[in-house]
Amino acid sequence: MTEEHVKPVVAIIGAGPAGLFGANSLVEQGVRVVLLNRDIKPGGLAEYGIYYDKYSIKEGLRKQFRKILASPDITYYGNVRVAEDGDVTLAELRQMGFAAIIVAVGAQETKWLGLPGEDLRGVYHSKSLMYHYNDLPPYSEQEFAIGKRVAVIGVGNTMADIAHWLTRDVQVDEIIGVARRGPAEVKFTRQEIEYIARNFDLEALDAEIARVADRVRAVGQDPDEAKSFLLSALSRKAWDPISTTRIYFRFLSSPKRILGNTEGGVAGLEVDDTELILHPDGETRPRRLDTQHVLDVDTVIFCIGDRVSSRFGLPVQWNEFVKSDTPRYPVDGESYEVFDPEANAPIEGIFVAGWARKASKGQVGLARKDAYNCVEAVMRYIGDSPVYDAEAGEKLDARLAQLHKPLVRKDDWRRLEAIEQQKAAELGVELFKFKSNAEMLAAMGLA
Ligand SMILES: Cc1cc2nc3c(=O)[nH]c(=O)nc-3n(C[C@H](O)[C@H](O)[C@H](O)COP(=O)(O)OP(=O)(O)OC[C@H]3O[C@@H](n4cnc5c(N)ncnc54)[C@H](O)[C@@H]3O)c2cc1C
Numbered sequence: 310m311t312e313e314h315v316k317p318v319v320a321i322i323g324a325g326p327a328g329l330f331g332a333n334s335l336v337e338q339g340v341r342v343v344l345l346n347r348d349i350k351p352g353g354l355a356e357y358g359i360y361y362d363k364y365s366i367k368e369g370l371r372k373q374f375r376k377i378l379a380s381p382d383i384t385y386y387g388n389v390r391v392a393e394d395g396d397v398t399l400a401e402l403r404q405m406g407f408a409a410i411i412v413a414v415g416a417q418e419t420k421w422l423g424l425p426g427e428d429l430r431g432v433y434h435s436k437s438l439m440y441h442y443n444d445l446p447p448y449s450e451q452e453f454a455i456g457k458r459v460a461v462i463g464v465g466n467t468m469a470d471i472a473h474w475l476t477r478d479v480q481v482d483e484i485i486g487v488a489r490r491g492p493a494e495v496k497f498t499r500q501e502i503e504y505i506a507r508n509f510d511l512e513a514l515d516a517e518i519a520r521v522a523d524r525v526r527a528v529g530q531d532p533d534e535a536k537s538f539l540l541s542a543l544s545r546k547a548w549d550p551i552s553t554t555r556i557y558f559r560f561l562s563s564p565k566r567i568l569g570n571t572e573g574g575v576a577g578l579e580v581d582d583t584e585l586i587l588h589p590d591g592e593t594r595p596r597r598l599d600t601q602h603v604l605d606v607d608t609v610i611f612c613i614g615d616r617v618s619s620r621f622g623l624p625v626q627w628n629e630f631v632k633s634d635t636p637r638y639p640v641d642g643e644s645y646e647v648f649d650p651e652a653n654a655p656i657e658g659i660f661v662a663g664w665a666r667k668a669s670k671g672q673v674g675l676a677r678k679d680a681y682n683c684v685e686a687v688m689r690y691i692g693d694s695p696v697y698d699a700e701a702g703e704k705l706d707a708r709l710a711q712l713h714k715p716l717v718r719k720d721d722w723r724r725l726e727a728i729e730q731q732k733a734a735e736l737g738v739e740l741f742k743f744k745s746n747a748e749m750l751a752a753m754g755l756a
Pocket residue numbers: 322323324325326327328345346347348351352353354355358359360363389390391392395413414415416417439467470621662663664665670671672673674676
C-alpha cells in the first residue's frame with residue numbers, strides 16, 4: 310500500500326467557499342478530500358451570489374479556488390447532487406467508510422413568511438433573482454416578470470444587491486425597502502448602498518424618518534444618527550444614478566398579506582405598523598400594532614434570508630440542520646456536529662460548515678473561518694476515531710461511474726473556464742458565462 314492510500318479520506322459535499330477552504334485546510338493536514346458539488350462550476354455563492362459586476366472580487370476568489378483545486382489530494386466531482394432525491398444519498402456516502410463527511414452545501418431553500426398572496430405572480434425570493442442575474446442554470450434561462458413598483462422585504466445586503474439590479478438593470482420606477490424595525494437597525498452596509506444611494510428620494514426619506522422618530526426614540530435609538538448613516542452612502546464613491554428609479558423606505562412595518570388583482574398578479578402589500586420592544590438582553594423586538602397600511606406595488610421580493618434544504622437527508626429545525634447542543638468537538642464554543650433529535654445522539658462522523666451550519670450568516674471571510682473551525686473539529690474527531698476505509702474514495706468513484714449523467718472533473722472545468730474566457734475576449738466583454746448546463750457540458754465535450 311502506498312503512502313497515498315494510508316491518508317484518511319474526507320468527503321466534502323458542496324464546493325462553495327466553505328467546502329473549498331475546508332478542503333484546503335484538510336489537505337494541509339495530510340488528508341485526502343473528495344469534493345461533490347451540485348453545480349458544474351465550483352465557487353457556490355462566490356460565483357453565483359456575489360453581484361455579477363464585482364469582477365475583481367470574484368476573480369480574486371476564483372484565483373484562490375483554482376489554487377486550492379490544483380492539489381492532487383483533492384478530487385472534484387461537479388454536477389453531482391447529494392440528496393434524498395439526488396444523484397447519490399448521504400446514507401450511501403456514509404456506508405463508504407469516509408473518515409468524516411463535511412456538509413458544506415449552503416442554505417439552498419428559501420425563507421418565506423407564510424403570508425396570504427405569496428403564490429401570486431410577481432412575488433419572488435431574492436435567491437431566484439440573484440441566481441438569474443449571475444447566470445446559474447436553470448434560473449439563468451427563466452423569465453421574471455418585474456413590474457414598475459417593487460416592495461423589497463428586508464433591509465440587509467441582499468436587499469441592497471436586489472435594489473442595485475432593479476435600479477441599474479431593470480430600471481423600475483419605484484423600490485420600497487420594507488423593514489419591520491426602524492432606520493437604526495438596517496442590516497446593509499454603507500458600501501453596499503453606495504451603488505443606489507443617489508436614487509434615494511431624499512424628501513421622502515426625511516418624512517419617513519420623522520414619521521417613525523418617536524417610536525425609535527422610545528427604545529433609546531437616535532433617528533438622526535440613523536439618517537446620517539443612510540446619507541453617508543451619498544459619499545464621493547456613490548455611483549451616479551443611471552435610471553430614474555426612486556428608492557423609498559417603509560420602516561416599522563411588518564408584512565401582513567399580499568393583495569391580488571383579477572389576473573393573479575400583485576395589487577399591493579398590506580403591512581402592520583410595528584413598535585419596538587426593548588428586551589432585558591438589550592435587543593429590540595418588533596411588535597405588530599393594530600394599524601395597517603397598503604403599499605401600492607405590483608411586485609414583491611423577499612430578501613429575508615434562506616433556509617437549508619429539507620431534502621438533503623439531515624434533520625432540520627427552523628432554518629438550519631440540527632446541531633449537537635453539547636458537541637464533543639466544540640471550536641470557539643460552537644458546534645460543528647450534526648445531531649439527530651429522534652435518536653437523541655450526534656450523527657456519527659457528519660459535520661457542517663458555512664451557510665449549511667448557520668443559514669445566511671456572513672460573508673465569504675466568515676465562511677472560510679467557519680470551514681477552518683469545522684476542520685479543526687473533524688481532525689480531533691479523526692484523531693479519536695481512526696476507523697475509516699482507505700478505499701472510500703475509490704468506492705465513491707465506482708458509484709458515480711454508474712450515474713447516467715456526465716461528471717465534471719477538474720480538467721473539464723479548466724477547459725470550460727478557458728473556453729468562456731476566450732468567448733469573453735472575442736465578444737469584448739469582461740465575463741462570458743454559458744446560460745445552461747447543456748451548453749456547458751457540450752463545450753467541455755461531455756454532452
Ligand atoms: C446575494 C448575495 C450576495 C453576496 N455578496 C457577497 C459579497 O459581495 N462579498 C462576500 O464576501 N460575500 C457575499 N455573500 C455571502 C457569501 O456568498 C457567502 O458567505 C458564502 O458563499 C457562503 O459559502 P458556503 O460555502 O457556506 O455556501 P455556498 O456559497 O452557498 O456554496 C454551497 C455549495 O454547495 C453546493 N451544493 C448545494 N446543494 C448541494 C447538494 N445537495 N449536493 C452537492 N452540492 C450541493 C452548491 O453547488 C455550492 O457550490 C453574498 C451572499 C448573497 C446571498
